[in-house]
Amino acid sequence: MQSTTLILLLGLLAVGAFYFGRDRSLSLVGGPGKGRALHSLPGYYGYFVAIWVVLPALALLFVWILLEPKVVAALVVDGLPESYRSISAGELNLLVNNIRNLASGDVVSVAVDNDLRRAAALFNDYSGMSRVLLTVLVISLATLGGVLAWRNIRPELRARNRVEAVIRWGLIAASSIAVLTTIGIVMSVLFEALRFFQMVPWSEFLFGTTWSPQTAIRADQVGSSGSFGAVPLFAGTLLITAIAMSVSVPIGLMTAIYLAEYATSRVRGIAKPLLEILAGIPTVVYGFFAALTVAPWVRRVGESAGFEVASESALAAGLVMGIMIIPLVSSLADDAINAVPTSIRDGALGLGSTRSETMTKVIFPAALPGIVGGILLAVSRAIGETMIVVMAAGLAANLTANPFDAVTTVTVQIVTLLVGDQEFDSAKTLAAFALGLMLFVVTLCLNIIGIYVVRKYREQYD
């Protein structure tokens, strides 16, 4: 039986078990009218039995699915003639793959001989047996669990506490998946980056000013050395981020101030959802907007003013990224301004301040820590932004502060290093991990500082 069918069947069994368990708990105390004699509500006894039906059986199912391929492969290899025993692990792996492909009728990479055919037949046999065995075992385990739990039901059984404990552990498991995945990703980036630093000294990476990651794939190629000075990338990231922030901070702040202090509730009701739509536009759309509309426009305007403008300029990417970040800045600033208690606002108005005096002299200073925290979060968003710069900022690793030049950023380089055919353990590929690590560290620091500032400020009034 297929695993999905098996899981469905388990579900059906669980539903049945729920009703059996509930009815038994009620019949033990003498009918639905006497439910108060039970420790928990009758439904909890139902869930209790259902959990015992499902959980052990599911656990078995998953362990089986995890281990089955290995066990079957080992059995198949055991059945091979003597001549195959001595081959290396890598070849054995290949062989098992071939057997598996042959068994399922896929393409095979070696000549098919009789040994192989016999092995494939054996493989099919074992797989079929395993499936039957699995079905039988799972269903009997489910039944066994259900029956035991069912017999265990007594009025004084603390079914609710048991069920809630299971729920709690389920929730903990779910949330630890996210945490563990994050840790796993950080670890793998860290270790790959360390491998990179064995090939390229970290001082060159951090302080070198030439970025040209073309290493030779064949030894006889020219220009094979490759040079991994990341300073131009960080400078480019910084330049574009600075442009983006100089667009988004003033506009976002003014938007927030207008919405929080001046707008009537009707205007606010219309403008806020519109801003959220702006925040919801996919960055790739901003990207082609930047590449196809803004970049040519910047070039035309710049050239008519007598500047030399690259067709992919930092300015175009930065401008569009700034627009993208406006909603983030304005909503965080709006939160900070709204967190200033109305009593303080009233106090200022009551002393005869105008609206703008209240805003600039009282509310804004009071909200400043929260606003700064929000801006830091926006900066980290800008540094990590990829799509817009990939499409609009170009690939030239120029070390420049001229916004009309083409620059490249850390994220763009990570993308280009990993796109296309690569040797996985070349310095070129591993450089992506080193860049990723740097990016991660920088944005993490910004986020921590930002969140810390925002939170500290919140506590002030609560």
Added chain:
Amino acid sequence: MTAMTKTATDKRKTAAVPDYHEQVVELGRETVGQVRCAEPFMVAEKVNVHYGDNHAIRDVTLEIGKKEVVALIGPSGCGKSTFLRCLNRMNDSIESARVSGNITLDGTDIYSKEQDPVALRARVGMVFQKPNPFPKSIYDNVAYGPRIHGLAGDRAELDTIVHSSLERAGLLKEVKDRLDEPGTSLSGGQQQRLCIARTIAVNPEVILMDEPCSALDPIATARIEDLMDELCEDYAIVIVTHSMQQAARVSRRVAYFHLGYLVEVDDTDKVFTNPQHKLTEDYITGRIG
């Protein structure tokens, strides 16, 4: 039609004491006692306030004299704060509020087109229920008003204003050495006196106080009551309070509000010893709460 629906809503609010409601509607329309005073400074004539459909203040007429303390009392939700906020147009910032009627300050209509509410609030200061110092230093809190109104020519003058305001609010001795510390670092009672200092630093003509002692302990309350005794030598004070004792101690006249009506207003002694209206009597003897 609208009058009927309003009566229906009012009835629901006071379902526990329906007969009082009837009495207010029948008897509360005419304010008993003395709405006029000898030297009127602030005069409210037939003031009505609506919050959307909620008729919160109904035809209230009241005169407030120069250098006089008037206490507003009444059960919760009867409109004391609403009336108080009419006197310095703080209701302007509430979108749903509509104020009609006529209020004058020293003879000028404060709701006229020419009247700038900002300038009005410099003349009619306000102290709130919860101490609300700005998150600035103690000095800057008091200096805020003089600064925005340009009352001080130079730093020395500003220092003088700050010191004398703190002095008059009875706070100077406690904070003399820590003027740079944030106002929020003071205790609740000190914060409230800081707010009073902040208000008198602008040198207003009338001070409105909305339950200024409700967040304070008896000792801090006593200090603020003493302070009011001194302040009323220079300012007219309108205070909302839930404490009858406080009203008796600090005010010269008392106004009793009920469901938006001004039921009775008279000299403090008279209201507390010999109330004219049955609703007033019931309230001060504790039968309406």
